Amino acid sequence: xxxxxxxxxxxxxxxxxxxxxxxxxxxxxxxxxxxYQVVLLDKNNYHQFQPLLYQVATAGLEPSAIAxxxxxxxxxxxxxxxxxxxxxxxxxxxxxxxxxxxNIPYDLLVLAMGVDTNYYGNENLLRHVLPMKSVSEALTxxxxxxxxxxxxxxxxxxxxxxxxxxIVVAGGGxxxxxxxxxxxxxxxxVFPKDFPELSFNKMRIILLEGGPRLxxxxxxxxxxxxxxxxxxxxxxIRTNTLVHDFxxxxxxxxxxxxxxxxxxxxxxxxxxKACPGLPAEVWTRQNRIRTDAYLRVTxxxxxxxxxxxxxxxxxxxxxxxxxxxQPAIQQAxxxxxxxxxxxxxxxxxxxRYRDPGSLATIGRHKAVAEFRxxxxxxxxxxxxxxxxxxxxxxxxxxxxxxxxxxxxAYVTYDQSLRLILKNKE
Amino acid sequence: xxxxxxxxxxxxxxxxxxxxxxxxxxxxxxxxxxxYQVVLLDKNNYHQFQPLLYQVATAGLEPSAIAxxxxxxxxxxxxxxxxxxxxxxxxxxxxxxxxxxxNIPYDLLVLAMGVDTNYYGNENLLRHVLPMKSVSEALTxxxxxxxxxxxxxxxxxxxxxxxxxxIVVAGGGxxxxxxxxxxxxxxxxVFPKDFPELSFNKMRIILLEGGPRLxxxxxxxxxxxxxxxxxxxxxxIRTNTLVHDFxxxxxxxxxxxxxxxxxxxxxxxxxxKACPGLPAEVWTRQNRIRTDAYLRVTxxxxxxxxxxxxxxxxxxxxxxxxxxxQPAIQQAxxxxxxxxxxxxxxxxxxxRYRDPGSLATIGRHKAVAEFRxxxxxxxxxxxxxxxxxxxxxxxxxxxxxxxxxxxxAYVTYDQSLRLILKNKE
Numbered sequence: 001x002x003x004x005x006x007x008x009x010x011x012x013x014x015x016x017x018x019x020x021x022x023x024x025x026x027x028x029x030x031x032x033x034x035x036y037q038v039v040l041l042d043k044n045n046y047h048q049f050q051p052l053l054y055q056v057a058t059a060g061l062e063p064s065a066i067a068x069x070x071x072x073x074x075x076x077x078x079x080x081x082x083x084x085x086x087x088x089x090x091x092x093x094x095x096x097x098x099x100x101x102x103n104i105p106y107d108l109l110v111l112a113m114g115v116d117t118n119y120y121g122n123e124n125l126l127r128h129v130l131p132m133k134s135v136s137e138a139l140t141x142x143x144x145x146x147x148x149x150x151x152x153x154x155x156x157x158x159x160x161x162x163x164x165x166x167i168v169v170a171g172g173g174x175x176x177x178x179x180x181x182x183x184x185x186x187x188x189x190v191f192p193k194d195f196p197e198l199s200f201n202k203m204r205i206i207l208l209e210g211g212p213r214l215x216x217x218x219x220x221x222x223x224x225x226x227x228x229x230x231x232x233x234x235x236x237i238r239t240n241t242l243v244h245d246f247x248x249x250x251x252x253x254x255x256x257x258x259x260x261x262x263x264x265x266x267x268x269x270x271x272x273k274a275c276p277g278l279p280a281e282v283w284t285r286q287n288r289i290r291t292d293a294y295l296r297v298t299x300x301x302x303x304x305x306x307x308x309x310x311x312x313x314x315x316x317x318x319x320x321x322x323x324x325x326q327p328a329i330q331q332a333x334x335x336x337x338x339x340x341x342x343x344x345x346x347x348x349x350x351x352r353y354r355d356p357g358s359l360a361t362i363g364r365h366k367a368v369a370e371f372r373x374x375x376x377x378x379x380x381x382x383x384x385x386x387x388x389x390x391x392x393x394x395x396x397x398x399x400x401x402x403x404x405x406x407x408x409a410y411v412t413y414d415q416s417l418r419l420i421l422k423n424k425e
Numbered sequence: 426x427x428x429x430x431x432x433x434x435x436x437x438x439x440x441x442x443x444x445x446x447x448x449x450x451x452x453x454x455x456x457x458x459x460x461y462q463v464v465l466l467d468k469n470n471y472h473q474f475q476p477l478l479y480q481v482a483t484a485g486l487e488p489s490a491i492a493x494x495x496x497x498x499x500x501x502x503x504x505x506x507x508x509x510x511x512x513x514x515x516x517x518x519x520x521x522x523x524x525x526x527x528n529i530p531y532d533l534l535v536l537a538m539g540v541d542t543n544y545y546g547n548e549n550l551l552r553h554v555l556p557m558k559s560v561s562e563a564l565t566x567x568x569x570x571x572x573x574x575x576x577x578x579x580x581x582x583x584x585x586x587x588x589x590x591x592i593v594v595a596g597g598g599x600x601x602x603x604x605x606x607x608x609x610x611x612x613x614x615v616f617p618k619d620f621p622e623l624s625f626n627k628m629r630i631i632l633l634e635g636g637p638r639l640x641x642x643x644x645x646x647x648x649x650x651x652x653x654x655x656x657x658x659x660x661x662i663r664t665n666t667l668v669h670d671f672x673x674x675x676x677x678x679x680x681x682x683x684x685x686x687x688x689x690x691x692x693x694x695x696x697x698k699a700c701p702g703l704p705a706e707v708w709t710r711q712n713r714i715r716t717d718a719y720l721r722v723t724x725x726x727x728x729x730x731x732x733x734x735x736x737x738x739x740x741x742x743x744x745x746x747x748x749x750x751q752p753a754i755q756q757a758x759x760x761x762x763x764x765x766x767x768x769x770x771x772x773x774x775x776x777r778y779r780d781p782g783s784l785a786t787i788g789r790h791k792a793v794a795e796f797r798x799x800x801x802x803x804x805x806x807x808x809x810x811x812x813x814x815x816x817x818x819x820x821x822x823x824x825x826x827x828x829x830x831x832x833x834a835y836v837t838y839d840q841s842l843r844l845i846l847k848n849k850e
Contacts, residue, residue, distance in 0.1 A: 001576065001580060001585065002580060002581040002582045002585065003576075003579040003580055004579060006578060006579055006580075006581070006622070045571065045575065045844065045845045046844045062487045063844065064487050064842045064844060067844050069843045069844060071619040071620065071843070072618075072619065072839070072843065075619070078621075081622075083578075083579070084572075084845075101579045135844075135846065136846065139846075146470060147509075150470065150509040151426065151428075153508075154429060154508070154510075154526045154527075155426060155427060155428055155431075156429050156431070157427050160426065160427065193500045194494070194496040194497065195496065196503075197431070197506075400829070401826070401829070404825075404826070404829070408822055414497070417489045418470070418494045418496070418497065419470065419489060419492050419560075420469065420470045420471075420509070421471075421560065421561065421564075422561050
């Protein structure tokens with residue numbers, strides 16, 4: 001195919017945003033109807049609401065409920081252009097982004113590509129574990145879980161059946177806690193009804209965490225509450241247990257433990273997406289891009305970084321803010337406001353993170369919440385979690401449909417989307 | 426993997442049903458809580474509601490809205506067993522079905538595998554056209570349509586852009602009419618808003634029909650109404666036009682016409698699924714399996730055929746009932762009732778098709794309906810179409826969600842599910 005980005009010449013300045021996650025999307029929307037020409041690049045044609053990916057993986061929500069097409073978000077916004085492409089690197093000297101649809105010149109560039117799953121260089125893990133960083137990975141996980149039970153049903157070997165039924169979750173952060181809790185509920189309510197010929201009292205759900213406790217980003221008390229709740233639901237939790245290897249049927253830990261399973265859900269770490277062309281010295285040890293307090297990439301005048309991939313801070317020692325939606329959104333809001341201040345000739349403001357508190361859900365009526373002045377758990381935290389996630393979703397229709405889905409699942413104890421669904425192209 | 430179907434010994438007789446479409450599912454459900462052991466085989470783990478596939482293909486409905494997991498349908502039904510597998514053939518002498526999970530012995534066998542897309546032996550068509558007989562094919566079509574416009578946007582060649590934007594629909598039956606109408610509406614409402622940089626007044630939608638008129642299964646007047654409505658919506662219709670070939674960028678017809686397009690939606694014919702092991706003489710010229718009035722496959726005592734794949738009738742000359750939901754459902758209901766009569770020692774009844782009338786929708790407020798005593802079109806037919814399809818859907822939740830989706834699309838003129846969504850496994 002003969003192709004080119006086919007963008008109109010900008011009247012004033014062109015801002016290219018690489019990545020339409022929380023940071024990139026917020027920035028683009030905040031710059032609507034300004035003098036800037038905004039070009040958003042993403043390798044998907046939709047924004048994905050990552051905090052609810054685990055519900056797609058466990059058949060609770062449809063992909064479309066948490067994925068919103070960019071073009072629909074940008075209806076009637078004439079200064080915003082979307083291009084469906086892969087970002088391959090940048091050429092800061094020539095002020096160009098290199099993409100799968102050709103080079104795109106920029107006046108200002110914003111790197112908001114986010115992070116990838118980190119397998120810590122282990123080829124076996126890369127090959128065998130199931131990551132959960134995108135809608136398509138979540139769908140793959142859903143298909144795999146359901147297929148495992150279909151296979152367990154026709155297996156003639158007790159060992160094989162055991163490994164098909166057991167699930168190991170690696171990583172005790174919010175994602176690992178949320179998915180273990182959901183699976184424990186499904187083991188109790190949904191699976192035995194779907195597969196009456198299998199014995200789910202033999203199924204093990206094992207949560208492995210490398211550090212000494214769960215929910216490391218929250219207080220010790222919340223981590224302990226989560227541990228207690230999960231244990232009550234029958235999840236086996238091993239802290240201080242690093243995954244060492246996985247051959248597809250057996251996981252081993254660094255301290256010599258071993259678990260029989262075909263399914264390892266990998267929520268054990270992330271690493272910044274690669275971006276060839278950036279000077280080596282801007283990368284932190286966690287593969288994040290170091291910026292100053294104005295979100296400007298160290299040493300580059302017209303390149304910014306936002307969100308999970310950015311380590312925003314004055315000090316070399318600072319590793320960056322938590323890799324969550326809130327810092328990303330606040331950074332995007334600040335950069336948008338600075339860019340608008342520039343149009344009016346006003347000086348820029350520096351970034352300061354306001355921690356709005358954190359929340360994690362564990363299961364029906366179970367969650368932990370903590371804010372500056374108070375913390376709580378149980379049904380109130382669970383309701384708050386539902387409310388905040390619902391309100392954060394893009395689009396009235398998605399909000400309505402997720403609410404109805406949750407209500408339905410709550411009343412019937414049944415998620416109902418258990419399709420093994422494959423497409424070809 | 427070591428595997429076997431792992432089925433319990435039946436107390437009385439085992440009925441194996443190959444295929445969980447309208448016929449197979451209805452039969453299985455009607456035999457719940459009887460003395461028979463029912464084993465349903467399907468290569469998907471869900472039943473699909475085919476009449477609405479075209480709405481999945483055009484981003485109007487989620488796959489899950491028209492797909493219902495078998496295991497959920499069979500909750501608490503102890504005499505029904507589902508096995509997720511491919512049927513590879515039968516061995517009538519040994520009374521076994523040959524499947525991808527091993528051989529399954531039967532007392533009675535019911536063939537309800539339905540039909541496949543018919544490419545009439547043309548390798549080019551098989552390779553390039555887009556069929557629409559399953560949820561995954563519909564998703565592939567949706568992805569392709571959306572990707573075409575993303576590509577048209579970055580193309581530097583006018584010819585290429587033209588072929589990416591044009592769509593040819595082959596086949597003027599209900600599916601072809603419904604999808605042409607939906608695409609014509611999207612060309613007017615959704616596409617120009619999503620892709621303001623493309624000129625959709627240049628996009629052509631061409632419907633090719635080999636016969637002399639549209640909706641061949643309905644009256645001439647309904648066919649003419651559909652033609653009129655589609656033409657008013659800007660669909661170009663060529664009757665008496667058989668597709669001859671398609672090389673991926675250009676369609677040619679048997680009478681020498683030629684259309685530039687990358688997208689040919691294939692709704693031009695079906696052929697019965699193969700079933701090695703059946704005697705050659707039971708197949709009709711359309712690859713359907715000939716049965717007697719009791720749905721018994723000619724010459725075989727304990728094998729039945731139902732639905733699209735069956736040609737039920739006394740006379741050699743009869744080609745079979747229309748390949749629609751209604752004959753399939755009526756046949757399944759009759760066979761179930763006969764099998765239950767047998768348990769009570771009563772004689773079997775012969776099949777007689779009661780034509781309940783037919784309906785086809787064309788677009789917003791547009792449809793045609795005909796029944797024995799009257800026929801009508803326009804908004805009343807359209808509302809009836811909506812109501813009947815909604816009521817036929819399995820499951821209260823699916824019904825509610827489809828209703829809300831339709832209501833939303835009706836009010837906003839926007840389907841909103843335009844995700845290019847791929848999974849890996």
